[in-house]
Amino acid sequence: MNVDDLQWQLSHHGGVPRELVAALLERGCTELVAEAARERGDWCCAEGVVRELCAAGEFGRAWEVVEPFAATGWQPAVRVGADVLLRWGRIRQALELACPAEPAGDGFDEARAWRDYAEVLVRRGRIDELREHAGTDTFAALRPYVRGLEEAGSPGEAEAYLRGRIATSTYAGHYENALLELLGRQGRFEDAVAAVAHTFDNLHDGNLLQPVLLLLAEHGLHERALELTVGRSPEFHAENDEFWLRSNRWWLMGESGRSREAIAEIEALPPAGVHDRESTIAWLLARDGRLDEAIARLRSLLPGKGAARDLAGLLVRQGRYAEALAVVPGVAAQREEARNFWTRRG
Structure with missing residues (x-):
């Protein structure tokens, strides 16, 4: 286990997919996932198991799982470890773990460390101290500060702060995204859409259309999300349709019971022009209840990481839990696949 592998997992969505971890834990496979965390050095498995164990009040076991990860000094693991210790009542140890050392490395690492420390301060109700940090490093402390106000019973103050x-x-952009999240947590979805709708045709990083689609879909509002993909500017379509917009639309159609319509759209396009064509069709087939057809398509695509992820999900649905986990390549194999991909592209 090392920081480089852990950071690669986070930045490349590597390791065991989060949705597979969640599905296994929902089915009582805690020990199976914990074993994968230990043997694979898999962060998604570790984080999922820790969350499960903490929910059951088993903080000592949760700390045993996360301690080797936190010991590397990798900030996401430090944050989770500090949370476990706080909930376990080991406040001094949590603060010692989370408090940043003297500034070292690049500014991004330092800001991330302060953000994690800010979250610990929120958990302890130390809003005044957090406000001091917000004055010197606003973006790092922004979300913890907003959440702190919410948890203190002042969501209106949080909203006013962000709008100001x-x-x-x-x-x-930072503030608009935080406002979107705040309104979403309050169930004010139309207010959230209205707050950031002016960004939907932007051709730069400030565009918040996709975060809105994900927010709506997370709360079962797939048809509303689909409506927002229609009527975008020609310039936006030219820049984004093939890149991500149409794949999001097909996903939303599948979630809305319109899988066959989505498959027909895909099959009407030149095969070479659709990224992940076979796995997308396989997912839609599964949504349409044609599980055997979906599995057959995915097996033909192995050992690719994406196909393995999707196949594992279908195997879980059939109760084949250990097989589902075994299908997913380890981190080293995934990194090799990624290197080979970029070598071919180069």
């Missing part, structure tokens, strides 16, 4: 920042900032 949006009104006075030259680059308001």
Whole structure:
């Protein structure tokens, strides 16, 4: 286990997929997933098991799982470890683990460390101290500060703070995204859409259309999300349709019971022009209840990481839990696949 592998898992969605971990844990496979965390050095498995054990009040076992990861100094693991210790009542140890050392490395690492420390302060109700940090490193402390106000019973103050920042900032993307999340947590989905709709045709990083689609889909509002993919500007379509928009639309159609319609759209396009064509069709087939057809398509695509992920999900649905986990390549194999991909592209 090392920081480089852990960071690669996080930045490349590597290791055992989160949705597979969640599905296995929902079916009582805690020990199977914990074993994968230990043997594979898999962060998704570790994080999922820790969450499960903490929910059951088994903080000592949760700390045993996360301690080797936190010991590397990797900030996401440090954050989870500090949370376990806090809930276990080991406050001093949590603060010692989470508090950043003297500044070292690049500014991004330092900001991330302060963000994690800010979250610990929120958990302890130390909002005044957090406000001091927010004054010197606003973006790192932004979300913890907003969540702290929410948890203190002042969501209106949090909303007013964000809207004020949006009104006075030259680059308001951080604040708009935080406002979207805040309104989503309150179930104010139409207010959330209205707050950021002006970004939907932007051709730069400030576009919040996809986060809105994900927010709506997370709450079962797939048809509303589909509506937002229609009527986008020609310039936006030219830049984004093939890249991500149409694949999101097919996903939303599958979630809305329109899998056959989505498959027909895909099959009407030149095969070479659709990224992950076979795995997308396989997913839609599964959504349409044609599980055997979906599995057959995915097996033909192994050992690719994407096909393995999707196949594992279908195997879980059939109760074949250990086989599902075994189908997923280890981190080293996934990294090799990624290197080979970029070598071919280069």
